[in-house]
Amino acid sequence: MGAKSLLGLLLVVGLTSGAGLLLIPVLLHYQFTAILLVAVGLYFSTYLTVHMGKVLFGTFLTIGVSLISAAGTISFSLAIVVIQGLAVGIGAAVFCQWIIYPWFPEDPVTAEQKPVAEPTTEQSNWIALRSTVIVLPVYWLVLTNPLTYMAMIMKAVLLGQQTSTVSAKDAARELLGSTFLGGVFAVLFWMLLGISTNLWMYFLWMLLISLYFSCKIYQLIPGRYPASYWLNVAMTMLIMLGPAVEDSAGGKDVYAAFFSRMGLFIIVTLYALLALYFLEYLRTRRQQKLDVSHISRQS
Numbered sequence: 001m002g003a004k005s006l007l008g009l010l011l012v013v014g015l016t017s018g019a020g021l022l023l024i025p026v027l028l029h030y031q032f033t034a035i036l037l038v039a040v041g042l043y044f045s046t047y048l049t050v051h052m053g054k055v056l057f058g059t060f061l062t063i064g065v066s067l068i069s070a071a072g073t074i075s076f077s078l079a080i081v082v083i084q085g086l087a088v089g090i091g092a093a094v095f096c097q098w099i100i101y102p103w104f105p106e107d108p109v110t111a112e113q114k115p116v117a118e119p120t121t122e123q124s125n126w127i128a129l130r131s132t133v134i135v136l137p138v139y140w141l142v143l144t145n146p147l148t149y150m151a152m153i154m155k156a157v158l159l160g161q162q163t164s165t166v167s168a169k170d171a172a173r174e175l176l177g178s179t180f181l182g183g184v185f186a187v188l189f190w191m192l193l194g195i196s197t198n199l200w201m202y203f204l205w206m207l208l209i210s211l212y213f214s215c216k217i218y219q220l221i222p223g224r225y226p227a228s229y230w231l232n233v234a235m236t237m238l239i240m241l242g243p244a245v246e247d248s249a250g251g252k253d254v255y256a257a258f259f260s261r262m263g264l265f266i267i268v269t270l271y272a273l274l275a276l277y278f279l280e281y282l283r284t285r286r287q288q289k290l291d292v293s294h295i296s297r298q299s
Contacts, residue, residue, distance in 0.1 A: 016060040017083040020068025041065035046131040051124030134272045179269045182236025183262040
């Protein structure tokens with residue numbers, strides 16, 4: 001992406017995050033109304049992602065109405081800091097792409113890609129409702145203690161986005177398995193960092209493990225799991241490592257916090273699985289009743 005596209009992306013981040021800032025006073029004084037607005041925001045953001053193909057806008061809107069608004073209940077300045085960190089991180093990532101892409105350009109596309117069938121309005125509405133049902137209760141829990149459960153909202157958002165592409169059949173392996181493996185990689189990373197604890201070693205271990213994840217995602221190291229599985233593993237590891245650094249700086253027991261946070265992640269993932277299966281069961285049952293009713297009318 002060029003400089004103009006980067007500026008547009010940062011503008012999108014500012015606008016979508018601003019939605020979360022607008023929700024903060026409502027959350028502090030009119031909680032029930034705020035929860036309804038967050039539910040509408042989660043539904044709308046997923047619908048934008050699935051039906052209209054606005055993946056970036058929908059993802060950042062989800063982060064804005066959930067993560068930013070939850071952070072703002074602690075302090076408005078904390079929410080601003082989170083937005084600034086998000087913008088700086090995106091800018092740094094794009095800057096790294098400007099440096100790396102001339103050395104590692106995209107492979108030329110030789111085969112024609114098959115067009116992907118766009119979901120119908122009914123399917124998109126259903127997926128948006130499913131994602132909202134997964135994220136909203138977790139968001140409600142985060143509001144009880146945002147500092148303790150802040151990482152959970154990111155995991156819930158990740159799960160909500162995952163269920164847009166994961167079927168109920170593959171959900172257990174895709175969601176639960178990748179969550180558990182992400183926790184294993186986070187613990188392994190922290191143990192390796194104990195060999196020599198400094199910023200350079202943190203950078204080098206992150207580079208090595210990220211290289212491994214990239215090889216799995218792009219199938220340079222063949223495996224039976226799809227790219228989305230390994231992307232979820234990497235995201236789970238990163239979500240767990242950030243709070244671990246804070247725990248270490250605060251003098252807390254990092255491993256105890258690791259396992260406590262991992263337990264919460266497993267619980268959130270299990271809830272997402274149950275919600276996914278239950279909603280799919282209701283949808284299948286409703287469709288069967290409609291089919292039976294249609295057949296009886298025809299006969």
